[in-house]
Amino acid sequence: MIRIFSLLAGAFFSLALLWSAGKGAVSYISEPTPKTVEASFHEHPKPLHLSSDGPFGTFDRQQLQRGFQVYSEVCATCHALKHVAYRDLAALGYNEAEVKAIAAKAQIPAYNPATGEVKMNPGQPKDHFPPVVYGGAGSPPDLSLVAKARHGGPAYIYSLLTGYADQAGYKNEKGEELLKKFPEAKTPDGLFFNPYFANLNIAMPAPLVSDGQVTYADGTKATVDQMAQDVSAFLMWTAEPKLEKRNQTGWPVIGFLLFATALAYMAYRTVWAGKKGH
Amino acid sequence: MSFPWANEYKPSHPAMVWLDEKLPLPRFVFNAVGAGYPVPRNLNYMYNFGVLAGVCLMIQIITGVVLAMHYAANTGVAFDSTEHIMRDVNWGWLLRYAHANGASAFFVVVYFHIFRGFFYGSYKAPREMIWLIGVLIFLLMMATAFMGYVLPWGQMSYWGAKVITGLFGAIPLVGEPIQTWLLGGFAPDQAALNRFFSLHFLLPFVILGVVILHIWALHIPGSTNPTGVEVKQESDTVPFHPYYTAKDGFGLGVFLIFYCAMVFFAPNALGHPDNYIPANPMQTPAHIVPEWYFWPFYAILRAFTQDFLFIPAKLLGVLAMFSSILVWFLLPWLDNSPVRSGHFRPTFKKFFWLLVVDVAVLGYCGGSPAEEPYVIISQIAALYYFAHFFIVLPIVSMIEKPLPLPFSITESVLGKDDAATVAPAE
Numbered sequence: 054m055i056r057i058f059s060l061l062a063g064a065f066f067s068l069a070l071l072w073s074a075g076k077g078a079v080s081y082i083s084e085p086t087p088k089t090v091e092a093s094f095h096e097h098p099k100p101l102h103l104s105s106d107g108p109f110g111t112f113d114r115q116q117l118q119r120g121f122q123v124y125s126e127v128c129a130t131c132h133a134l135k136h137v138a139y140r141d142l143a144a145l146g147y148n149e150a151e152v153k154a155i156a157a158k159a160q161i162p163a164y165n166p167a168t169g170e171v172k173m174n175p176g177q178p179k180d181h182f183p184p185v186v187y188g189g190a191g192s193p194p195d196l197s198l199v200a201k202a203r204h205g206g207p208a209y210i211y212s213l214l215t216g217y218a219d220q221a222g223y224k225n226e227k228g229e230e231l232l233k234k235f236p237e238a239k240t241p242d243g244l245f246f247n248p249y250f251a252n253l254n255i256a257m258p259a260p261l262v263s264d265g266q267v268t269y270a271d272g273t274k275a276t277v278d279q280m281a282q283d284v285s286a287f288l289m290w291t292a293e294p295k296l297e298k299r300n301q302t303g304w305p306v307i308g309f310l311l312f313a314t315a316l317a318y319m320a321y322r323t324v325w326a327g328k329k330g331h
Numbered sequence: 332m333s334f335p336w337a338n339e340y341k342p343s344h345p346a347m348v349w350l351d352e353k354l355p356l357p358r359f360v361f362n363a364v365g366a367g368y369p370v371p372r373n374l375n376y377m378y379n380f381g382v383l384a385g386v387c388l389m390i391q392i393i394t395g396v397v398l399a400m401h402y403a404a405n406t407g408v409a410f411d412s413t414e415h416i417m418r419d420v421n422w423g424w425l426l427r428y429a430h431a432n433g434a435s436a437f438f439v440v441v442y443f444h445i446f447r448g449f450f451y452g453s454y455k456a457p458r459e460m461i462w463l464i465g466v467l468i469f470l471l472m473m474a475t476a477f478m479g480y481v482l483p484w485g486q487m488s489y490w491g492a493k494v495i496t497g498l499f500g501a502i503p504l505v506g507e508p509i510q511t512w513l514l515g516g517f518a519p520d521q522a523a524l525n526r527f528f529s530l531h532f533l534l535p536f537v538i539l540g541v542v543i544l545h546i547w548a549l550h551i552p553g554s555t556n557p558t559g560v561e562v563k564q565e566s567d568t569v570p571f572h573p574y575y576t577a578k579d580g581f582g583l584g585v586f587l588i589f590y591c592a593m594v595f596f597a598p599n600a601l602g603h604p605d606n607y608i609p610a611n612p613m614q615t616p617a618h619i620v621p622e623w624y625f626w627p628f629y630a631i632l633r634a635f636t637q638d639f640l641f642i643p644a645k646l647l648g649v650l651a652m653f654s655s656i657l658v659w660f661l662l663p664w665l666d667n668s669p670v671r672s673g674h675f676r677p678t679f680k681k682f683f684w685l686l687v688v689d690v691a692v693l694g695y696c697g698g699s700p701a702e703e704p705y706v707i708i709s710q711i712a713a714l715y716y717f718a719h720f721f722i723v724l725p726i727v728s729m730i731e732k733p734l735p736l737p738f739s740i741t742e743s744v745l746g747k748d749d750a751a752t753v754a755p756a757e
Binding site: 077310 | 414573581596607617647651661664711714717
């Protein structure tokens with residue numbers, strides 16, 4: 054009885070799948086889906102090597118401070134960093150007085166329930182980065198987690214920042230010219246062409262436009278490429294501030310487990326000695 | 332509930348004698364996982380995964396209870412409270428990564444455990460009840476994992492909840508009221524998040540209870556073994572302690588090395604980046620994908636793209652997805668070959684490995700976008716999946732000629748069985 058039921062159920066699902074697969078195959082051959090402009094011209098992130106990469110990764114504090122400077126002077130105009138508190142900046146190598154000075158430059162809104170007023174106070178180390186008021190086109194995302202919230206992570210941020218291109222005459226690796234192949238895909242007014250962005254057209258104008266846009270406190274030459282790398286490294290830190298501690302904890306844990314597992318293996322062999330046939 | 336030669340618990344210390352009279356808990360442990368439980372002597376490493384699954388459940392419960400002390404199930408702050416755990420709670424990042432990767436580790440070991448059962452015929456008489464309870468545990472795990480993934484209230488949390496509860500909407504007539512009832516609204520929102528948190532806290536303890544039934548049922552016939560030949564005599568078994576406690580200790584060490592390497596060095600490798608974006612009901616992600624452990628079932632769901640016999644494609648997909656797991660409940664009766672172990676079933680063995688490859692292909696397609704060629708590959712793979720359980724297994728078990736079995740477990744280990752020749756004929 055159960056076998057008859059099972060054969061019927063099996064036949065039912067198999068036929069339904071054959072029907073779906075057959076119809077799918079016919080339409081796949083008769084009317085193949087044309088390749089979209091994104092499929093042909095969207096680029097994977099360029100390689101970016103950071104000191105925080107890999108299981109031995111540590112943060113380069115000089116680079117994080119430079120990246121923080123780029124964030125503060127360029128990105129912070131539009132993008133917030135709400136999960137980061139000023140006290141967290143101590144991890145970048147700033148001392149207490151420096152953290153207090155950085156915080157004090159910010160204006161933190163405080164709501165007074167008695168009067169209903171919102172008063173702006175100078176920031177303190179305990180405060181988080183304040184919300185950013187933005188009235189332009191698009192919706193700039195909060196950057197605290199962006200390095201973990203995009204495929205490719207910091208390499209994506211670096212590629213996006215350095216990937217703006219002139220759409221006229223733009224060719225991909227195969228040598229196909231975008232506007233010749235997809236004339237209707239011209240970037241609309243108010244958007245900017247960037248092949249590293251998912252749909253190729255981003256509302257953010259290129260934020261890093263010229264060498265020396267930021268004057269680094271440590272004297273590093275502020276090329277566009279350098280600034281993009283530094284701010285990507287900084288955003289990796291804001292997304293995963295415990296990365297160093299995680300790696301540094303991981304190795305002793307693995308070391309202990311290797312040792313304990315070796316002991317467990319020897320205990321297992323000792324207990325079983327004489328019980329194995331061969 | 333055990334073999335007649337099982338060691339008896341004999342407390343020597345007066346305190347233990349006293350305790351044994353009042354509450355024989357040490358006796359219970361001794362008979363369950365101690366020297367009082369005889370186990371086949373020939374279990375291989377595939378038999379480590381049951382204990383590992385138990386360890387994973389404990390890791391999840393312990394990390395989960397502590398995470399719940401810091402998490403807030405409110406749509407306004409759920410995402411931020413998760414980040415608060417990651418940044419400001421002492422060792423909070425470790426708790427959360429251990430919990431998120433612990434779910435993956437739990438599914439890895441359970442999939443090994445299930446496929447071990449497929450290969451060695453662990454579902455066959457007299458062990459049907461152990462198997463049925465095991466499938467129930469797997470279903471409870473899936474529900475728990477799904478609801479846990481919703482709690483951080485990221486983009487994939489939200490849209491995953493929307494898609495999965497939407498599956499109930501495919502049921503004719505009552506589907507939409509059921510979906511609304513499950514969510515407590517027309518879309519995932521505060522009511523859904525709060526009840527998912529409540530159930531996500533409750534279900535692991537339900538799983539723990541059902542695991543106890545699973546082990547209880549196991550102790551009646553005892554474990555199966557790689558030969559599939561039943562235990563006949565004392566020389567076929569060894570006491571669980573110290574033999575299998577030692578072997579499981581080693582297996583646990585190897586498991587923890589892999590697990591900790593994931594937690595400490597690649598904690599986000601199995602996650603989806605979109606779940607670090609706060610839930611936004613106004614913006615659908617480009618590709619909605621569940622966690623990797625659901626991919627094979629997700630591929631089956633999406634493989635049905637055409638209406639068939641006036642049944643809508645979506646309903647077919649939902650029926651098929653649930654059937655793909657519910658068919659495991661029928662397994663003891665679909666495969667009635669008298670031989671348990673795949674080692675002695677040459678035809679079955681080939682189809683078993685085909686199923687392993689098939690499920691891997693389904694998993695790959697389930698994690699890929701719903702485009703060609705993935706759709707057609709998943710349709711062929713899903714077809715084999717159903718054919719394997721509903722058609723191939725019943726037929727193979729009828730027509731296959733199994734290889735000769737060893738006389739006993741002892742013979743399979745030692746090559747000879749002195750005990751059997753010495754034992755008087757019955």
